[in-house]
Amino acid sequence: MPLQAALVKDPAVSVNRVIWSPDGSLFGVAYSRHIVQIYSYHGGDEVRQHLEIDAHVGGVNDLAFSHPNKQLCVVTCGDDKTIKVWEATNGTKQYTFEGHEASVYSVCPHYKENIQFIFSTAIDGKIKAWLYDNMGSRVDYEAPGRWCTTMAYSADGTRLFSCGTSKDGESFIVEWNESEGAVKRTYQGFRKRSLGVVQFDTTKNRYLAAGDDFSIKFWDMDNVQPLTSVDADGGLPASPRIRFNKDGSLLAVSANDNGIKILANSDGMRLLRTLENLSYDASRTSEAPKPTINPISAAAAAAVATSAGLADRSASVVAIAGMVCGTDFSFFFPFLSLIMEMLGAWGM
Incomplete structure (x- = not known):
């Protein structure tokens, strides 16, 4: 109730992220004011609020679900320069990761060879990686653009990509060589000055897509030159947010006037x-x-x-x-x- 009252009084409060749990039974909402809400979905029209977590001092910039120790958890990051891990059933805090020197912009949990870890990016361009322990960050990369960056793996979990935009509007999508902490390839085709922070997604171990220049641009992962772009019949913001469904056959795109367009092959x-x-x-x-x-x-x-x-x-x-x-x-x-x-x- 206090959050709802705050939303009415201050329209600047916004939703920064909405994401589903892997099995589709829960979804989480990260707000620009310290709160994370978790909802449970029970089929039909039945949605119930499951948890509300006072997660960070300042805004919550991103959240994701992960399975450390075979336990469903919620990973959050925020303006207080920390990453936190919460048990998804009752909201108990499991870990707090400290070490960033700026607001943490995004998190990307993953696992390889039974090793669970979390990548995090901060608005100073620092990329760090954390195991589920209290031993500190294991890596320290520098993101192209050195500002707002998100990270994502290919569907089979073998290839790591990041997408970011600098304060001057220069945007980058790159593939990383994880073992060396170096950029493997940089994809071309962005406008010289992006009007906003470019968002991206991956699908089918083959394609990359990003919202830029009032359109959606596509790349083959193995070719740095863009494949094509579409404007979804117009009405898109300068840097639309995008998200594929699991099999890559549908693409949701944010549109002007609080709309969402669905594209399909x-x-x-x-x-x-x-x-x-x-x-x-x-x-x-x-x-x-x-x-x-x-x-x-x-x-x-x-x-x-x-x-x-x-x-x-x-x-x-x-x-x-x-x-x-x-x-x-x-x-x-x-x-x-x-x-x-x-x-x-x-x-x-």
Whole structure:
């Protein structure tokens, strides 16, 4: 209740991060004012507040779920220069990691060969890594741009990437050589001065995507030159936030006026058709109009690939170039619970 009152009195309070637990049973919300809320999802329309944690002094900039010692935990970071680990069942604090000299911007928990660890990035460009102990940071990298940076692994967990923007607006996506703590490759194609902090995501061990220059740009992980870009029929902010679903067939993109656009390739279109039919059947008793989706033909997708000068790789590009935005996705909102059940864990 105090948080709700603060939101009414101070519209500057915002949500910095929302993310699902791996099994889709919980989702966490990080606020710009010291609070983390965890909600449980029970199917249908049933969402319950599970925990509220007074996590940091100042804003909570990021959160993620992890499984140290086979126990589900919530990892948070904040303006107080710390990373904290909380038990997800009852909110008990497990660890506090100190060592950054600036506000911690993001966290990226991961594991390799049964070793659990957390990467963290601060707004001074420092990247550190922590084991679940009290022995301090194990690495000290310098992020390109030396400001706001996020990190992500490929779906198979073998390749590490980071995306960041400097205070001067210069943006970078790079792949890291973890063993050496050095940049392995730097991806090209950003505008000279990005208008905001660029966000990115990975999918299918093959593609990278980032929101930049009022559009979404795509790269093959093995090629530093961009594959293509799409503007999702316009209406995007300068640096839209993006998030793929698990199989990479749908892409959620933040839009102007507090909107979200859903882009889909051919597999995603089939999934959306299934959702459309199920939602229509569920709403027939209320005589709701059947929603419509704007498809794209394979020929049109191939034309996009060819016009981008990528005909030699058109087979792989069509999957990306064929991502289109539906003209009317308003049916998502009355049937959000159905989508949550079908798509599972999908964080923004």
